Amino acid sequence: MTATRLKILLALVALLALLVVADSFVTHHASFGIDGTPGFAAWFGLLGAAAAVVIAYGWGRLMRRPGERVDD
Amino acid sequence: MTETFGPLSPAVILIVAGLLLPLLKGGLRNGLFLAAPVAALALVWALPLGPGIAIDWLGMQLVPLAPDRMARIFGTAFGIAAVTGALYGISQSSGLEKATALIYAGAAQGIAFAGDLVTLFVFWEILAIGSTLVIWSNGNARAGLRYALIHVLGGVLLLAGISAEIAGAGGVAMHPMRADSIGRWLMLSGILLNAGAFPLSAWVADAYPKASWSGAVFLSAFTTKAAVLVLIRLFPGEPALLWIGLAMAVYGLIYALLENDIRKLLSYSIVGQVGFMVVAVGVGTPLALAAAALHALAHILYKSLLMMAAGSILRATGETRLSALGGLARSMPFTAVAMLIGGLSLAALPLTAGFVSKSAILAALAEDQARFYWFALSAVSAGSFLYIGLKLPWFALFGAPRATVALEPATSMKAAMGLLCVLILGPGCFPGWLMELAPEIAGVPILTIDHILFQILMLIAASCIFVGAWPLLQPKAGFTLDVDWLWRELPRLVVPRWRSNLDKLRLSLSAVGEGLSQGWSAFREETLRRLTLAGNWPTGQIAFWATALLAIYVLIAAL
Numbered sequence: 001m002t003a004t005r006l007k008i009l010l011a012l013v014a015l016l017a018l019l020v021v022a023d024s025f026v027t028h029h030a031s032f033g034i035d036g037t038p039g040f041a042a043w044f045g046l047l048g049a050a051a052a053v054v055i056a057y058g059w060g061r062l063m064r065r066p067g068e069r070v071d072d
Numbered sequence: 073m074t075e076t077f078g079p080l081s082p083a084v085i086l087i088v089a090g091l092l093l094p095l096l097k098g099g100l101r102n103g104l105f106l107a108a109p110v111a112a113l114a115l116v117w118a119l120p121l122g123p124g125i126a127i128d129w130l131g132m133q134l135v136p137l138a139p140d141r142m143a144r145i146f147g148t149a150f151g152i153a154a155v156t157g158a159l160y161g162i163s164q165s166s167g168l169e170k171a172t173a174l175i176y177a178g179a180a181q182g183i184a185f186a187g188d189l190v191t192l193f194v195f196w197e198i199l200a201i202g203s204t205l206v207i208w209s210n211g212n213a214r215a216g217l218r219y220a221l222i223h224v225l226g227g228v229l230l231l232a233g234i235s236a237e238i239a240g241a242g243g244v245a246m247h248p249m250r251a252d253s254i255g256r257w258l259m260l261s262g263i264l265l266n267a268g269a270f271p272l273s274a275w276v277a278d279a280y281p282k283a284s285w286s287g288a289v290f291l292s293a294f295t296t297k298a299a300v301l302v303l304i305r306l307f308p309g310e311p312a313l314l315w316i317g318l319a320m321a322v323y324g325l326i327y328a329l330l331e332n333d334i335r336k337l338l339s340y341s342i343v344g345q346v347g348f349m350v351v352a353v354g355v356g357t358p359l360a361l362a363a364a365a366l367h368a369l370a371h372i373l374y375k376s377l378l379m380m381a382a383g384s385i386l387r388a389t390g391e392t393r394l395s396a397l398g399g400l401a402r403s404m405p406f407t408a409v410a411m412l413i414g415g416l417s418l419a420a421l422p423l424t425a426g427f428v429s430k431s432a433i434l435a436a437l438a439e440d441q442a443r444f445y446w447f448a449l450s451a452v453s454a455g456s457f458l459y460i461g462l463k464l465p466w467f468a469l470f471g472a473p474r475a476t477v478a479l480e481p482a483t484s485m486k487a488a489m490g491l492l493c494v495l496i497l498g499p500g501c502f503p504g505w506l507m508e509l510a511p512e513i514a515g516v517p518i519l520t521i522d523h524i525l526f527q528i529l530m531l532i533a534a535s536c537i538f539v540g541a542w543p544l545l546q547p548k549a550g551f552t553l554d555v556d557w558l559w560r561e562l563p564r565l566v567v568p569r570w571r572s573n574l575d576k577l578r579l580s581l582s583a584v585g586e587g588l589s590q591g592w593s594a595f596r597e598e599t600l601r602r603l604t605l606a607g608n609w610p611t612g613q614i615a616f617w618a619t620a621l622l623a624i625y626v627l628i629a630a631l
Binding site for chain 1: 453550553
């Protein structure tokens with residue numbers, strides 16, 4: 001990881017942590033219980049985006065091909 | 073007031089203008105190209121809401137113009153897409169594209185206002201023809217043919233389903249139904265094919281990027297969203313739509329994340345976002361249907377804007393591959409801002425139209441206690457930000473420039489993009505505008521502190537993953553195999569292998585044919601010789617042949 005990327009990542013994590021703290025002072029209107037817990041959107045967003053990257057990467061390893069399609 | 077307008081429909085205005093357009097030149101042509109969509113949009117709002125006028129035709133009660141609230145929402149969305157698309161593409165030199173784009177937009181309006189199955193099918197087919205011609209007008213015959221064939225299949229399925237429905241129910245009225253018979257499944261399949269439903273989604277990313285820089289803007293707006301409207305009218309609450317919509321959302325996300333070409337990425341993203349709408353239609357409550365309609369409206373706005381930004385880049389650089397672009401924020405600042413606003417609206421950033429409509433969809437899922445779909449679509453929504461809010465702008469707009477900008481977007485193109493930015497941010501800041509269109513969403517918490525914070529946390533979390541997983545998300549040249557491999561690549565692989573076997577078979581067949589031919593010649597000569605001497609045939613032989621002929625006749629009659 002380059003130094004610039006590391007700095008950006010740390011800044012984003014710090015911002016996320018700050019907003020999670022702010023989230024604990026807000027009244028939530030939960031629909032399923034867990035979605036009303038402080039910081040839920042942060043860890044769920046991390047998991048959701050990470051799962052998307054992992055699945056896309058795996059699918060790309062299987063299905064991605066170089067070049068153009070022959071009939072394009 | 074309906075009597076004042078009579079049968080005048082927004083569809084008629086656009087289709088007639090599209091037919092007249094090739095007869096005009098220069099300023100007159102451009103004037104009509106712009107004036108017709110404006111007039112059609114005005115008529116969408118001038119038409120009073122009501123059941124429409126029924127016309128008796130061949131014993132069927134047709135309602136070609138049924139202006140209800142859903143028709144008004146979709147008519148507005150299609151109208152805005154046509155107006156901004158025409159403004160954006162006014163400098164397009166292809167008269168064929170302009171004419172067919174108007175006919176295509178008119179067909180979409182026809183579907184929006186159709187009050188019966190026959191009218192729906194007629195406009196459905198005009199829609200397919202118009203969109204095919206928009207692709208063909210850019211000179212890509214093969215892609216246009218593939219697109220036409222897949223829509224012929226969709227049209228046949230829909231026609232078979234409608235025929236079965238008319239035969240069974242005895243009427244052509246459009247009414248909510250369940251996919252509980254073969255005929256209705258055929259109808260549902262035909263509609264879903266047009267919606268880009270998985271597994272037949274590949275045509276969207278195959279065809280749309282083959283259109284011109286302006287044609288793709290029209291294509292991104294009409295076909296899939298018209299299908300969503302028909303699903304709302306015919307299959308609200310159909311349980312199968314829940315998993316079909318989710319499959320579309322996941323498919324769109326994964327393929328867009330892998331894609332290198334901007335316009336293909338946006339096409340995959342269309343499938344993904346239509347998946348959200350299809351899930352909402354599957355829920356089927358009044359809130360869910362209103363949310364699906366509003367998401368279609370918001371999606372038409374931001375996807376048109378994104379396609380315009382992509383078209384501007386293509387027109388300026390001749391390039392749409394992320395791996396060959398970069399640094400466009402400096403050389404094309406207006407386009408860059410448009411792309412960012414469109415992308416952030418798709419990612420449902422607060423204060424954009426996409427935030428309002430996506431919040432309404434999730435609220436509808438929560439209201440219906442559809443727990444699994446709520447969590448799944450929330451995760452997909454976070455993932456969508458990766459490709460549209462981060463990957464696309466990062467590699468196209470920032471970093472080192474890798475493509476030369478030869479053309480600045482024309483003023484009309486900037487005006488269209490600016491108008492769409494206002495239409496995205498306006499309802500985002502003042503959701504009450506959308507609530508007037510769809511009062512069902514009035515109770516949905518949108519601009520509340522906890523909801524805004526929820527969404528911002530999701531987007532920042534996705535940004536952390538983007539930076540952390542940077543090497544995995546680098547755009548790479550190439551393509552991702554899809555279900556269309558079965559009819560695009562497989563025959564090319566199979567045919568050469570079987571060619572030698574086919575050659576042998578052909579030789580054997582020709583030998584057999586030669587033998588048969590010789591046998592036939594001999595038989596014919598012998599028969600002719602004997603016929604000339606028919607008078608000398610023995611009576612027993614004549615009786616035998618007469619009996620044989622009679623037996624063959626009886627057998628055929630019995631069959």
